[in-house]
Amino acid sequence: MVMACQAQAADLEAGEKLFTRVCGGCHKVGPSARAAFGPELNGIFGRRAGSTEGYVYSPEMKASGIVWDREKLTAFVADPSEVVPGTKMRLWGISDAEKVDNLLAYLATFK
Ligand code: HEC
Numbered sequence: 001m002v003m004a005c006q007a008q009a010a011d012l013e014a015g016e017k018l019f020t021r022v023c024g025g026c027h028k029v030g031p032s033a034r035a036a037f038g039p040e041l042n043g044i045f046g047r048r049a050g051s052t053e054g055y056v057y058s059p060e061m062k063a064s065g066i067v068w069d070r071e072k073l074t075a076f077v078a079d080p081s082e083v084v085p086g087t088k089m090r091l092w093g094i095s096d097a098e099k100v101d102n103l104l105a106y107l108a109t110f111k
Contacts (some may be wrong), residue, residue: 015106060086
C-alpha cells in the first residue's frame, strides 16, 4: 500500500505543474495572490472554508464548517460537490493519490 506521504517524499515540481495546469486558471498562490475566479489558496492547510477576505463564496461553502486539512482537501479535489454540495467550484476531479500528494505538498509550501 502506498502511504499518504509527507512533503519530503512528494514531487514539488510535479505538484507545481499540476497546480498551474489544473487549478491555476481559477486560483492564485504566493505573495501577490488575491481572489480571482476562485479564492487565493495561501495557507489553505488549517484555514476555515470560505474565510478569505475579498472573495464572495457560495453560501454552501461559507456554511460548510470545514477546516481544510489533508483529508478534506483530498476529498474536495476528487469531487468538490460531494464534499460541499452546492459549491460553485467545478472541477473534473483528481483522485490519483500520487498526483494529489504532489499537489498538496506544493500547496503546503504557501503559508
Ligand atoms: C473552474 C475554476 C476552478 C478550478 C479549475 C479550481 N477551483 Fe477551487 N474553487 C473555485 C471556486 C469558484 C471556489 C469557491 C467555491 C464556493 O464558494 O463554493 C473554489 C474553492 C476552492 C477551495 C476552498 C477555499 C476556501 O477558501 O475555503 C479550495 C481548497 C480549492 N478551491 C482548491 C482547488 C484546487 C486544489 C484546484 C485544482 C486541483 C482547484 N480548486 C481548481 C474554482 C475553481
